[in-house]
Amino acid sequence: MNNKWLNYGGLVLIAVVWGANFGISRLAMESFNPIVFSILRFGLAIPFFFLILKLTEGSVGIPWRLVPKLALIGLVGVTMLEIMVMYSIKYTTLANASLLNVAPWPIFAAIFAPLFTRESITMRLVVGGGISIVGVCLVILGGGESFNLSSENMLGNAMAFAVSIIGPLFNLSSMSLMKQYSALRVSTWTIVFGTLFMLPLTFGGWGQTNWAELGTGHYLSIAYNVLICTVVAFVIWNACMYKVGATRSNFFRYAVPAAAVVAGYFMFDERIALLQMCGAGCMAAGLIWISIERKRPDSNELPISAPPQGQIV
Template sequence: MTKNVYKAHFALLAANLIYGANYIIAKGIMPDKIRPSAFVFIRLACCTLLFWILKTLFIKEKVERKDLLRLALCGLLGAAANQLLFFHGINLTSPVDASIIMTVTPVLVLIFSVFILYERITKNKLIGITVGGIGAIILIVYGGNAAGTSSVLGNVLVFLNATSYGLYLVVVKTLMKKYNAMTIVSWVFLFGFIFMLPFGLPDILATDFSAFDTDTYLVIGYVVLFTTFFAYLFNVYALNYVSPSVSSSYIYLQPAISFIMVSIYAYVLMKDEYAQDINLIKILSCLLVIVGVYIISKPPKDSSKLKAKKQHY
């Protein structure tokens, strides 16, 4: 792999470590301190401002009018719908369940990529998704019968979030060769904020900010700066050098990270409500999805080099 591709994989790893921790961190203050839609309002408002400040200072690039509709679609899929569905879903269901369900994203991305980008499905992608998918299926089937904090409605909302995010990854890829990553993410968040307003504004006006404590502000800060600002930048940067299916495959790491966080909350911080979400089957399943990430991220062998090698012998 080239140096830029290595950097792209490192960016994807960092983004998904952040996302994996976010499942339980964000859930910790909902709905007692803040409602999901109000949380999304703060998240999008702050990051839209941050992205546009950076773009204004460092990126002097204009978007063609014909591309605004596609950017608006990206804003709907990758910011508004994606975040509203996720926060309402995680508010209702287990962090482990949510991270498991999100592993369906690479499958959806491959399907969308075949029809929209005409992407070729390589052997490594099929094997990696199959191995990781087996781990995810085991977790989903077993998790549905296990005790814990799961919810059918919450799981459905998280699945719809995965679908929205998967389609976003494919649609935004078509803009990557034309515009700077900062330009794209700035417009995506601006449109996302506009689409979110009817849902988030009533809840933000009803929020009792006087009830916020230090932990509440720390959680909001983590979600705004890391889960949103840095993670989105990492993902957009990576899409310049790897395909949407490779990018989405890193989501297989999230159940493992979520499981570790739930373990800390259950056994270190003594949060008993999370203890039932942890068992040996889930540990083994998470190992499978990690192996799936490794396989799918391996570059295909250079057929020209193999051919030259054979001719040499």
């Protein structure tokens, strides 16, 4: 199979994984403090990242000169992003949070891309992206909740919109490092630093969880978040994003809300409206239109080199 289609397939697969996690995490949030659940997700994933990195690349370190940059990326892209996602859901409606988190993300990725890469914006990308945006809006707003701009939701709306700005910057800044280091190495150390910054925020939250009452379902939700949504997803998404380009790959995030709607149907018996199915069709058409464009060679086609020798941590 053409490597291009493997990369696009990987992006769709991870978007579905993240979308299904909306339902799984909603169940888990009934028993866990949100930040505690997040640090369990990332903290427990770190040993797996280091193990895979050691087995596949022979070392786990990074040069000291990269520590400040990776620490900043981890602070913004893991700590801040996760907290904003959680509290945007808390302080606004699910429809608002979903729409403001997801829809503007690829647009900002396209705007910021020239600052980090040499990616070009083509007419096919604009048309396909526009069709996908219409589709994702229909998927999100076609359900029971409608977009609500009341004053009580403004804090959550602002946080959700901030996610769509911070997220692309996180993706693009990571891509610049992937020209020298593997997606796995970049993901590993980004998550390490992000988890360290998140740890102090959990103080006081551990006691809010009744650990004695946790059942098999809770531990399975943690395992899904750690192994599938974090370890597997971060590695595959970053690797595919590096090959496809940040602008194109971020449009595939539009599959997340569609997968979340399907998860709600199976896990919570939520109704899928005809408008949502039409939206899913529009979204799929837009993504296919983007995918069949022949990608022009650019700086992202540089091979990923082995880590240079020298001081590492």
